Amino acid sequence: KNEGKKIKLIYTIPTGQNPSGATMSIDKRRHLLEIASKYDLLIIEDMAYNYVVLEGSSPPTIKSFDREDRVIPIGTLSKIMGTGFRVGWVVATDLIKKYVVSEKQPIDYCAPAISQYIAIEFLRRGVHKISIERSREVYRIKRDVMIRSIEEKIRGAEFSKPVAGMFLMLRLPNVDGTLFAENLMEKYKVAVLPGKPFYTDDKGRDMIRLNFSRPSIDDIKEAVDKIGVLYRELKS
Numbered sequence: 001k002n003e004g005k006k007i008k009l010i011y012t013i014p015t016g017q018n019p020s021g022a023t024m025s026i027d028k029r030r031h032l033l034e035i036a037s038k039y040d041l042l043i044i045e046d047m048a049y050n051y052v053v054l055e056g057s058s059p060p061t062i063k064s065f066d067r068e069d070r071v072i073p074i075g076t077l078s079k080i081m082g083t084g085f086r087v088g089w090v091v092a093t094d095l096i097k098k099y100v101v102s103e104k105q106p107i108d109y110c111a112p113a114i115s116q117y118i119a120i121e122f123l124r125r126g127v128h129k130i131s132i133e134r135s136r137e138v139y140r141i142k143r144d145v146m147i148r149s150i151e152e153k154i155r156g157a158e159f160s161k162p163v164a165g166m167f168l169m170l171r172l173p174n175v176d177g178t179l180f181a182e183n184l185m186e187k188y189k190v191a192v193l194p195g196k197p198f199y200t201d202d203k204g205r206d207m208i209r210l211n212f213s214r215p216s217i218d219d220i221k222e223a224v225d226k227i228g229v230l231y232r233e234l235k236s
């Protein structure tokens with residue numbers, strides 16, 4: 001704004017956000033749309049984690065409140081079919097679709113054909129329904145194990161309980177998250193992401209992002225234990 005540039009678009013992941021794990025309330029979804037309408041902005045609603053809701057039902061999408069064709073929902077099969085397939089989707093007007101195709105084509109020509117055929121069969125055979133149901137259940141169990149382990153093993157850590165997605169952002173007061181992540185990997189072979197690169201300001205400096213979808217329950221317990229050990233080492 002200071003440079004005289006006009007904002008045109010808002011990008012948001014309202015459900016199970018990566019990296020924070022946060023899910024936007026219905027009031028905030030409506031409010032964001034009001035702001036977009038007031039300032040004539042488009043909203044890209046990334047629905048990557050909409051099918052990974054761990055508690056209750058999926059909140060209404062921002063798109064469901066949209067009467068002005070402002071919201072462009074996008075999604076990926078990566079979180080329900082498997083990572084690496086690189087097949088996603090977009091719901092857009094013909095005009096927007098034209099822009100999407102002309103921007104995407106020079107980047108990768110198209111998603112791999114083999115991935116697209118697998119995706120078609122995955123959906124046609126209804127495997128997504130089984131996958132969604134199973135991952136919701138398994139991830140919920142893993143999330144609860146992670147939370148319980150943090151509460152038991154890392155005194156002073158701050159976090160909020162994610163109701164969707166596969167991430168939990170952990171604040172370790174008075175610790176540099178980037179150094180912490182490096183040390184944790186080198187010393188204890190536990191991989192986490194530092195919070196800082198996810199922020200435009202300094203807010204994420206004492207945070208690390210944990211993932212609870214991939215590791216086994218035993219690995220989650222062990223990893224949280226190691227995070228606690230390193231946190232105590234650095235604090236003392």
Ligand SMILES: Cc1ncc(COP(=O)(O)O)c(C=O)c1O
Pocket residue numbers: 013018046048049075076077078083084085086087088
């Ligand atoms: C919000 C969000 N959108 C999209 C993706 C990736 O999608 P794809 O694997 O289709 O590139 C991710 C993966 O981490 C994500 O967190």
